[in-house]
Amino acid sequence: MARVTERIRLGPAALNPFTLHPYEIAGQIAMLDAVSSGRAFLGLAKGAWLDRLGIVEDRPLAALKEAVAIIRGLLAGDERGVAGERFTLAPETKLSYRRARESVPLLIGTWGPATARWAGTVADEVKLGGSANPDFVPLACEWIGNPAVKVVVGSVSVVDEDGDWARERARAAVVPYLDVVAHLDPTLELREGQAPPLERFCIAGTPEEVAARVIELWDSGAGRVELGTPQGRTPTAGVDLICERVLPIVRR
Numbered sequence: 001m002a003r004v005t006e007r008i009r010l011g012p013a014a015l016n017p018f019t020l021h022p023y024e025i026a027g028q029i030a031m032l033d034a035v036s037s038g039r040a041f042l043g044l045a046k047g048a049w050l051d052r053l054g055i056v057e058d059r060p061l062a063a064l065k066e067a068v069a070i071i072r073g074l075l076a077g078d079e080r081g082v083a084g085e086r087f088t089l090a091p092e093t094k095l096s097y098r099r100a101r102e103s104v105p106l107l108i109g110t111w112g113p114a115t116a117r118w119a120g121t122v123a124d125e126v127k128l129g130g131s132a133n134p135d136f137v138p139l140a141c142e143w144i145g146n147p148a149v150k151v152v153v154g155s156v157s158v159v160d161e162d163g164d165w166a167r168e169r170a171r172a173a174v175v176p177y178l179d180v181v182a183h184l185d186p187t188l189e190l191r192e193g194q195a196p197p198l199e200r201f202c203i204a205g206t207p208e209e210v211a212a213r214v215i216e217l218w219d220s221g222a223g224r225v226e227l228g229t230p231q232g233r234t235p236t237a238g239v240d241l242i243c244e245r246v247l248p249i250v251r252r
Contacts, residue, residue: 002036010036013127013154013226014043014109017067018055022087025067026074029104030097038100043127044068045109048180061115062086068106068122076102107152111184116143125223127152130177132213133200134220135187141221150223156202157227159241163205166232170204173230177201203227207245214250 001010010032015025025042033040044067046060057063066084073082074095081091108119109127119126126144128136132155140151156174160166182188182196190196203213203225214225227246232238 002032002039005036005039007039009039009041009105011041011104011107012043013107013152014045014129016045016047016050017063017087018047018050018057019053022067022070023074023089023093026071027095027097029071030075030095030099033100033104034098036100040100041105041107041124042071043107043109045127045129046115059086061118064108064115065118072103075099075104111181113143116140117145120144120146120149123149125150125152127154127226129154130174130181130201131155131185132203132217133185133187134216134222136185136200137217137220137222139187151221152224152226153217153222154226154228156204156229157210157231157238158202158204159207159210159227159232159238159246161206161241163209166204166206167198169230169233170202171198174198174202207241208249210242211246211249214246218250 029040029042044064046057046064050057063086066082066087070082070087070089079092079094081093082089105124106122107125107127108115108123109129110116110119111128116126126140126149128140128151131153137151137153156170158166158170178196178201183190188196188200203210217225227242229235230238232241
């Protein structure tokens with residue numbers, strides 16, 4: 001992707017430091033930034049379903065803070081090291097990869113107010129991963145407390161000429177995420193056993209309907225909207241429809 005593009009940003013949204021050490025994250029981002037001529041960004045989050053891997057997510061916010069300190073130090077060429085509670089980096093440790101820049105834009109993924117407040121002091125963007133709820137965006141902005149930090153909304157997205165088919169395809173794709181995120185949205189106030197409204201967790205329909213959802217999210221205060229997989233009947237078909245039919249509408 002870096003070789004065949006010139007303007008788009010490239011990066012993961014998001015990695016987590018529990019399954020990939022911050023040193024490895026820094027090295028991979030440095031390499032991506034180098035091959036893309038300075039177009040990389042980094043997304044970090046605490047992750048989900050890690051209990052299935054036997055990983056204990058103790059003090060996730062502290063882990064994110066220490067990971068950011070290590071990654072930023074390595075990218076900046078700072079060899080003083082980090083002595084954290086969850087992660088450490090010995091003094092004089094440095095990257096083996098060429099660094100195109102001394103820092104890259106940082107995105108923090110979270111649904112929680114404490115992490116959002118911290119992200120407002122260190123990040124360029126905060127992502128509500130798995131949300132398509134315009135009511136959640138103003139609350140997230142309030143949590144962040146920094147208008148310079150953009151809110152990113154990203155969710156399962158499906159676009160097709162047959163809007164009903166797109167919604168059913170999105171429904172099947174989004175269900176596995178609902179156990180993780182449905183009850184984290186404080187604007188829904190779901191009762192025990194209540195089914196969450198799927199339209200708040202995915203974007204699906206005809207190109208015109210998808211464009212309208214994107215515009216609604218922008219109007220609510222989102223700085224960026226990510227149309228995530230599976231995108232369409234095939235990823236290529238979905239991306240083609242997004243580029244050819246959705247983007248011309250939202251650019252008006």
